[in-house]
Amino acid sequence: MSNSNDTFQHINYAWDDEKTAQFNSTLDGLVYRSNLLGSDQRITNTGGGNTSAKGIEIDPLTGKEVEVLWVKGSGGDLRTSTAENFSSLYMDRLLALQDRYYQADEVGAKTQIEDDMVEMYRHATFNLNPRATSIDTPLHAFIPYKHVDHMHPNSVIAVAASKNSKALTEKIWGDELIWTEWQRPGFDLGLKLQSICKDYPKSKGAILAGHGVINWANDNKACYALSLEIIEKAARYIEAHDKGEDTFGGQKYICLDAENRNQVLAEILPYLRGLVSGEAKLVGTVQYDESILHFVNSQDAPRLADLGTSCPDHFLRTKIKPLYVAWDPAKDSVEQLKLMLSEGIEQYKADYSQYYATCKHDNSPNQRASSPSICLIPGIGMIAWGKNKSESRVTAEFYNCAVEVMRGAEAIDEYIALPQQEAFDIEYWLLEEAKLKRMPKEKPLARExxxxxxxxxxxxxxxxxxxxxxxxxxxxxxxxxxxxxxxxxxxxxxxxxxxxxxxxxxxxxxxxxxxxxxxxxxxxxxxxxxxxxxxxxxxxxxxxxxxxxxxxxxxxxxxxxxxxxxxxxxxxxxxxxxxxxxxxxxxxxxxxxxxxxxxxxxxxxxxxxxxxxxxxxxxxxxxxxxxxxxxxxxxxxxxxxxxxVKGSTMFPRDRVIASLTKYSVSFTEDESDDELRDKLALFYAQRTLTKQPxxxxxxxxxxxxxxxxxxxxxxxxxxxxxxxxxxxxxx
Incomplete structure (x- = not known):
């Protein structure tokens, strides 16, 4: 597949050779590639995915050349990343950590060592870089190629989240991509990818079941192009099997017109906000575009919503599943909708608490807020909730991604979600908890x-x-x-x-x-x-x-x-x-x-x-x-x-002049409005105890x-x- 928009039907090719010709370092090229990939939500979601590049740098201690891994740091966003958002690590020290890992594995401490190894990455930091290192670091470090992209494209996740994803991987990409079973990102997955590169030397990447794709190349531009080619193939395959109006089993409910929809929303939104804000106040984002309405109005929406999301990046935002309310806009009243929401949220909270109690470990973090992050209502659309507008908007974006994944998976096969315990272990992962604790303290009115x-x-x-x-x-x-x-x-x-x-x-x-x-x-x-x-x-x-x-x-x-x-x-x-x-x-x-x-x-x-x-x-x-x-x-x-007086429309120039004249305050007609207001404000100040305007x-x-x-x-x-x-x- 050639590298131009003439051959890409589902993705935009944006590489500019003139720009890259000006770069002087490995990091410059990585930032450029990352920004291009992150700017398109068909490639990866907000804050999701990570990229890396290996290059030769001068060791500040020895003055000698060393190989360094530059990889997106924890919590960064590819679209907006700058050089400061990338961690840098000595490659030889990262590779040396494998011996320590194998020793721990032999004594049966593998689960714990997975988490412990993340702390060890700090000892491999190059040039005192303060950027916290991502848990995905070994996925990039142990792949013996200079450039690595790990993306979460909806079309590829649709394949990865299908019941027969292994067979579909072989059918769509042949031996270019190697299918791997679901596994939480970490040191062991990095080792498995290292083995794939050794066992399948012609491979260009791997499909991570239920998760996404990781691919590699020895050239910056080639790695970018490969990422797009992988997405394009998946999107074309899904398009060829698209079911059109019959996707999700066809329509079950009607859409309300814009005026009626907005009236219903105006009535239920504050009521719903009160219901979901019992543990902490939340801010909402409403979405009612054609895609989300097609989903919430469909026959299969209740089944698919109950399955929940697949990609870990999705349910970390959206919780394990949304609240779906089977309200019929053609015959049910708004009061009935309120009752359904109240009962639905009460049941959702109970179910979430049961999910936590069933899946928790001895060292699991305390249960988080049990209210739904996503509410789906036929005829209306989707309402996403978050601690602020930005978070609720991104939560909505993530569930849109989940819907597109389900759409693709149902077109080519059958959508499946992660097992509940696996989902819990991601949601309540101690390393994710540590990431949350590193976030800045909320401002006093952040939720207001x-x-x-x-x-x-x-x-x-x-x-x-x-x-x-x-x-x-x-x-x-x-x-x-x-x-x-x-x-x-x-x-x-x-x-x-x-x-x-x-x-x-x-x-x-x-x-x-x-x-x-x-x-x-x-x-x-x-x-x-x-x-x-x-x-x-x-x-x-x-x-x-x-x-x-x-x-x-x-x-x-x-x-x-x-x-x-x-x-x-x-x-x-x-x-x-x-x-x-x-x-x-x-x-x-x-x-x-x-x-x-x-x-x-x-x-x-x-x-x-x-x-x-x-x-x-x-x-x-x-x-x-x-x-x-x-x-x-x-x-x-x-x-x-x-x-x-300052900045007030109650004090136009003519009133200010009249007041200055009344109080015998000297002025000239050529003075500006601000100068005249300052004089009047100073006069008024003299009548007060503090003598300040x-x-x-x-x-x-x-x-x-x-x-x-x-x-x-x-x-x-x-x-x-x-x-x-x-x-x-x-x-």
């Missing part, structure tokens, strides 16, 4: 969905940035969508879009989204929250910073109209937001928090802002009333700023404090952030 209304500028923008620092999933909501989008884009530029984000579908979003809403319109607020549910599965905190200031002289409307608008935005808007959010909080039954921005003007009587001040006084009491109404599940508090960031810090959990016993309170404005002291 925070809706900031008014995020387009001023206090809202600053608050969106503040909660994002703490790991929150931030919904940037504003009347002006373009302003909200700008804030969301700013957050994305700092925190990234996350793995797997693609297309315009909000369910595939990253850690920040922008939505438009008018808080005076209940339908608009309801639709805004529906988008949030489809994006993340629920809400946790809502911070309302949107408001309006209308004053005589600056606004060409009647005073009656000023009252109407001021109370509609500053009071009724808070009521609408709170009551719509509370529907979600009550469905989730997870603790929530609401912060409503009022003003110190609510406690200070003065001339010139009658409508604004009285509306903010009403907002203060709204906070207290809502604290009573929403208790005990939701804490409600108010944030009362003094005059925050009040900034949006000051308000954002207080807003964060009120939702952080640090004030979990505080509700119905108004927190003033005014620099010490003694006129606003409570009397």
């Amino acid at each position: 969905v925070v809706v900031v209304i008014g995020a387009g500028d001023g206090i809202g923008k600053a608050t969106a940035h503040r909660v994002a620092i703490e790991g929150a999933h931030v919904v940037c909501a504003d009347l002006r969508l373009e302003a909200a989008q700008q804030t969301a884009d700013e957050l994305t530029s700092v925190y990234g879009v996350g793995i797997g984000v693609s297309g315009s579908d909000i369910s595939s979003c990253g850690p920040a989204i922008a939505v438009q809403t008018d808080i005076t319109d209940r339908d608009s607020v309801s639709k805004m929250f529906q988008k949030v549910l489809l994006a993340y599965g629920g809400i946790d905190k809502v911070i309302l910073t949107a408001g309006v200031f209308l004053a005589p002289g600056q606004n060409s409307i009647s005073e009656d109209k000023m009252f109407d608008v001021s109370f509609a935005v500053n009071v009724k808007g808070g009521y609408i937001v709170a009551t719509e959010a509370n529907k979600i909080w009550q469905a989730q039954q997870l603790p929530g928090a609401l912060v409503i921005t009022t003003s110190v003007n609510a406690a200070v009587s003065k001339k010139g802002s009658l409508a604004y001040d009285t509306s903010k006084a009403a907002a203060n009491h709204l906070v207290r009333e809502l604290a009573v109404e929403l208790s005990p599940l939701v804490n409600v508090n108010g944030l009362a700023p003094a005059t925050v 009040i900034t949006p960031e000051d308000q954002a810090e207080a807003a964060y404090l009120m939702i952080s959990g640090q004030l979990s016993k505080t509700t119905g309170q108004i927190i003033s952030v005014d620099g010490g404005l003694h006129e606003a002291f409570l009397r």
Whole structure:
């Protein structure tokens, strides 16, 4: 098979000789090959697979040439890997470890020595490389070729997870690939691959039953091309046997149209999130594309879902199997679906606990959360759950891979999963547990969905940035969508879009989204929250910073109209937001928090802002009333700023100039808006006890404090952030 896209029908050939000609080291070439392989999910999944290359390096101790193995380190992702993501080890020291392994094997300690050998790899580290070494290292080290790829392509796993995978391997690849029985990756599997290379000198790789493929070559480009050729052959064979609409036994259930599907999702998602978050709060990803719907609506979906996944990389994310709910969208109600979900999750948890009790060893880690990571609903699609949006999105990606594996295996043969004990031994492998413990500590709001209304500028923008620092999933909501989008884009530029984000579908979003809403319109607020549910599965905190200031002289409307608008935005808007959010909080039954921005003007009587001040006084009491109404599940508090001039749309240039004139503060017409605002802010600061201008960031810090959990016993309170404005002291 020649190396060009003209001959590849199921995979893209992306090698660029001009780029590789510029590389000066073995590692440069390995990083390039790895990035190409990892960038295509038809080749391997996110974080899955590993690559290696052997080359000659100069030993920093002796100054002599030594052979070094460069291999993807533990926890890395091929698509995004750089040189820092690869471990480096002395080849002679790795090979010398075989004697130690054989000695341990002779005294019957083989199971334990498999795990112990991983610690020994550190003693073979070249040049003090700090990158943790992968458990797959011996698979690469003991193969006597310079370049090795170990991939998890769906098409190849479909063969590896078929009932007659050995015969299929011979039929598709002949003597190029040697079939091997399922075995957990480790030292012994590395030795078996070494023997395959010796016993079958013409072989180019091996099919690892139930797992994937590993292949080798002595040239970087040739190894890459071989990986693609192996995938192409499997994909062509599956295509030739594809059953079309009859795949998975044909359709059993209908699909709901988009409008009805979204309505059902909006109703069940917060309820479902509450059910799966009993042990730890989770964030969701919804998927309803043609492929996943074809599966969940099929006759065979219940059987295949119950078998679970095959490839270890898959079920480490998706658990041993998903929750499948046999809801009929043509005749069953949403209330029936809720009941099925409740009963299904209760049974799933019991089954998972039994699975753990049956399979555990004396030294197994403690049982992890027993809730399902994947929920499959006919007519609706798939809902994946994870500790954050990125993880739930990747979990969805992995189950998509599992579906494609099942699709291929059922087309060419019969799909089989790993035996339950083998699956458990991977899921609760002590080395996997050690990898989990090495992961960074979660940020305080990493599992939280925070809706900031008014995020387009001023206090809202600053608050969106503040909660994002703490790991929150931030919904940037504003009347002006373009302003909200700008804030969301700013957050994305700092925190990234996350793995797997693609297309315009909000369910595939990253850690920040922008939505438009008018808080005076209940339908608009309801639709805004529906988008949030489809994006993340629920809400946790809502911070309302949107408001309006209308004053005589600056606004060409009647005073009656000023009252109407001021109370509609500053009071009724808070009521609408709170009551719509509370529907979600009550469905989730997870603790929530609401912060409503009022003003110190609510406690200070003065001339010139009658409508604004009285509306903010009403907002203060709204906070207290809502604290009573929403208790005990939701804490409600108010944030009362003094005059925050910086970045506020309430202080357009004409109002700033009018205020500077009123207070006899000197200025010139050629000064910029920011310069004029700074002068006014400094003037206002002199009226406070601290003599410091009040900034949006000051308000954002207080807003964060009120939702952080640090004030979990505080509700119905108004927190003033005014620099010490003694006129606003409570009397």
